[in-house]
Amino acid sequence: MTTDPKPDYSEQTQWMLRIRDQRDKRAFAQLFGFYAPRLKGFVMRAGAPAAQAEDIVQDVLLTVWRKAHMFDPARAQVSSWIYQIARNRQIDVIRKEARPVPEALAIDDETGEDPDGAEVMALEQETDRLRDALAKLAPAQREMIERAYLGELTHTEIRDATGLPLGTIKSRIRLGLDRLRHELKELR
């Protein structure tokens, strides 16, 4: 898995693939430049004081570096992957107890690879659509969505905070999972 990142992937995906495949520190610095301020803004909105926020930002981005081998752009965008790491980190800090996480799907180097990048591109396009949908929401509705994903709403409050169309991205991810299950079965 040392192929060069596809040029039509987003910058973020290209940085992350260089980190994963070439352990490229320049790419890490670029990724840091993009995500560190956003992460800091995010964890401060979620209640962390500024000093602690920078510790969390550093922890999250170090985790990105160390766990880069687990990054699979056909299954999650960089933003989604960093969101998961940030939520886990913040919850572990608050609760001092690891959050229960689902079983990982066994990804072995060559399996789960998407040779022509079609799945990666499709997922990027679906994520762009979500980004547009968020930008087009009325301010009050957008505020509710932000609060939901910052972890400020209970599940019953989230039920009423509709707005982001997740149906197509969900089917897209589901197809990828089916393909992966099929490949894993053939390996056995």
Added chain:
Amino acid sequence: MTHPISHHLPAEVIASYAAGSLGQAYSLVVAAHVSMCDTCRAELAAQEAAGGVVLEAIGAASVSAGLLSRTLDRLDDPAPPEPAPPARNGVYPAPVMAALKGRLPKWKAVGGGVKQCVIGGDRDGISRLLFIPPGQAVPDHGHNGLELTLVLQGGFSDATGHFDVGDVEVADAALDHVPTADPGPPCIVVAATDAPLRFNTFLPRLLQPLFGI
């Protein structure tokens, strides 16, 4: 997966898990169900994609000048040792084994052949494994809030339907149900409640404080 799962988690419960606002006990049942169900795994990934979009769209805050170089300096540090997470063991998915700290459950009898093993809990709720002999009903009980019950072995039925391995029942305070285990292998479930189960018959209610259920 040997047969299709027909009872799934509601999207808002998965969204709440993704966002970190769901309590530890419920999060355990969500993580266990997602381990068994690709429909809900895809739902979770979609919710996390939305979370990533929000993360990118929320206002950025400038970071201290030295943070990048301090972080770069640490890239070659040895990674802190992380004990390998427990793997699935028999009917118990990995997150349940993690809650059990890698050991199989130590059951405690609660009457009628039903056994339980409390595996986690905090102010927000309690998670437990229940072992229900074939044909046995779990004592008539209500609960004060959300109850999530995931079948790990066997199956059960109540007024709302039939639940097989991998199915999750979502009940609220309004549902007073009497789950009855299927004939065949004993039914094992992992359940989370936000409050102690309140049994509606006199004796179990009297014993409730003793057993912590």
